[in-house]
Amino acid sequence: xxxxxxxxxxxxxxxxxxxxxxxxxxxxxxxxxxxxxxxxxxxxxxxxxxxxxxxxxxxxxxxxxxxxxxxxxxxxxxxxxxxxxxxxxxxxxxxxxxxxxxxxxxxxxxxxxxxxxxxxxxxxxxxxxxxxxxxxxxxxxxxxxxxx
Numbered sequence: 399x400x401x402x403x404x405x406x407x408x409x410x411x412x413x414x415x416x417x418x419x420x421x422x423x424x425x426x427x428x429x430x431x432x433x434x435x436x437x438x439x440x441x442x443x444x445x446x447x448x449x450x451x452x453x454x455x456x457x458x459x460x461x462x463x464x465x466x467x468x469x470x471x472x473x474x475x476x477x478x479x480x481x482x483x484x485x486x487x488x489x490x491x492x493x494x495x496x497x498x499x500x501x502x503x504x505x506x507x508x509x510x511x512x513x514x515x516x517x518x519x520x521x522x523x524x525x526x527x528x529x530x531x532x533x534x535x536x537x538x539x540x541x542x543x544x545x546x
Contacts, residue, residue, distance in 0.1 A: 404433060404435055404439065405442065405443050405446075407433065408440065409443055409448075411433075412424075412443070416470045421467060421469040421470070422467070422468050423465050423467045424468075425465050425466075426441070426465070426466055440466075444456055449498065450486045451486070451487075451491075451495045451498035451499045452501070452502060453470060453505070453506075454469065454471065455468075455469040455471065456469075457469075473506075476508065479508075480508070480539050480542055480543040483502070483503075487499070487532055489532055491528055491531055491532045492528055492531075493522055493523050493531065496521040496531050499535055500514050500517050500521070501514070503542070509542075517538070520534075
């Protein structure tokens with residue numbers, strides 16, 4: 399059995415906090431002390447695991463009273479979710495971000511597991527460019543929004 403690394407533990411802790419609240423505010427230094435890591439490790443976890451393509455909004459304030467606010471998107475309607483996601487997709491995206499978007503669509507029950515797996519096959523770096531991948535994801539979201 400694999401032991402989770404520190405980043406996984408910090409991510410799990412933050413996700414658990416987000417289960418109980420719509421948004422959380424944490425002090426980077428306090429969290430670093432709690433997990434006995436340097437603050438840059440907290441930055442790494444936030445930057446890589448709490449992204450817009452994974453359904454999060456992050457606000458960071460640096461300095462003496464600095465904090466990080468993490469908000470998990472919650473939508474009352476599918477259309478609202480898909481519209482917001484569409485607007486967050488940049489002109490060009492790497493395969494990893496497209497993968498995150500597909501995972502989010504699955505998590506939000508917009509895609510089935512089979513549909514998600516098929517999409518993962520066609521968004522690889524070998525299959526399309528980053529610009530084409532972005533347009534494909536936008537087209538997909540528009541189509542899904544019309545199917546409701």
